[in-house]
Amino acid sequence: MNDKREATNRSTPEIDPVTLEILRNQLESVATEMGHVLIRGAYSPNIKERQDCSTALFDASGRMIAQAEHIPVHLGAMPDAVDIVLQKDPKPGDVFIVNDPFAGGTHLPDITLVSTIAPTDEVIGFAVSRAHHADVGGSAPGSMPPGAQEIYEEGLRLPAVRLVDGGDPNEAIYELIRANVRTPDEREADLR
Structure with missing residues (x-):
């Protein structure tokens, strides 16, 4: 287990049950609203x-504190993506992108964005979204070729990299993604 996570578990103060229930409901409503915003703002039919x-x-x-009621396999694998991002020394204003199933992802079309929450100069948490994108390249449209023998045939594999660095979009990553998919405008619009 993550040493930072163990240390945090030991120092967590007691919270009375009423306050805990109020906080739980508020945090779950934030996660749910995040999902609604993602769906309303999406360009891809898979998401919208x-x-x-x-x-x-x-x-x-890196502990999950609230989740919306969406796709269970997405939610079950999200902590792995956050653990990978924690190893990258996230800073305020950073957004990491990852879809690598060997490093926190599920399968290549499921792209995860891990955004830092930092109202001051300290990261206090992460807002995480995972969405199935219609195409991430590969040998067939849809990025899920039935005869694939290797992951490379399925599409672009993204390790956890900064898509936004300290609030500034990493245009080189956007360019890399656009160059490797069949619908570059839709991919970029959904990621932004």
Whole structure:
């Protein structure tokens, strides 16, 4: 287990049950609203119409503190993505992108964005969204070729990298993604 997570568990103060229930409901409503915003603002039919996406909130040590009721497999794998991002020394204003199933992802079309929450100069948590994108390149449209023998045939594999660095979009990553998909405008619009 993450040493930072263990240390945080030992120092968590007691919270009375009423306050805990109020906080739980408020945080879950934030995660749910994140999902609604993602769906309403999406360009891809997979996200907008099929609602193949999930959202959650994590604390600074990577513990999931609230999730919306979306896709269970997305939510079950999200902590792995956050753990990978924690190893990258996230700073305020950073947004990491990852879809690598060997490093926090589920399968290549499920792109995860891990955004830091930092109202001051300290990261206090993460807002995380995972959405199934219609195409991430590969040998066939839809990025799920039935005869694929290797992951490379499925599309672009993204390790956890900064899509936004300290509030500034990393245009090189956007350019890399656009160059490797069949619908670059839709991919970029959904990611932004």
